[in-house]
Amino acid sequence: MTAEWLLIGLLLALGLVWWEGLHSRERAVRAARRACAEAGVQLLDESVALTRLRLQRGEDQRVRLYREYAFEYSDTGDNRLPGRVYLLGARVLDVSLIVVRAIPGSGGS
Numbered sequence: 001m002t003a004e005w006l007l008i009g010l011l012l013a014l015g016l017v018w019w020e021g022l023h024s025r026e027r028a029v030r031a032a033r034r035a036c037a038e039a040g041v042q043l044l045d046e047s048v049a050l051t052r053l054r055l056q057r058g059e060d061q062r063v064r065l066y067r068e069y070a071f072e073y074s075d076t077g078d079n080r081l082p083g084r085v086y087l088l089g090a091r092v093l094d095v096s097l098i099v100v101r102a103i104p105g106s107g108g109s
Helices: 002-039
Strands: 049-057 063-074 081-088 091-097
Touching: 002 063, 002 081, 002 091
Parallel strands: none
Antiparallel strands: 049 063, 063 081, 081 091
């Protein structure tokens, strides 16, 4: 009987991690969309991909899941540039974009 309860508890814990992962992914998509809108670039594919998952302590020293998501965006409409969203638990830590702008007088049109 104890083994069944242990298995049920393990399955519930895995389900909870999966459920929280879905919510974290949605937070990452919203953060990427917001950052792209603020930078005046286009979020491509309207999606993010989980690239890193690990345990990390927050400022309050509690252990939380750290997630790093990758996405692509375009500043001209015909290129793909990388971006990242960093989450710790339910909190978005940062969104990074590499915005490439032409330097005036550098020979570009």
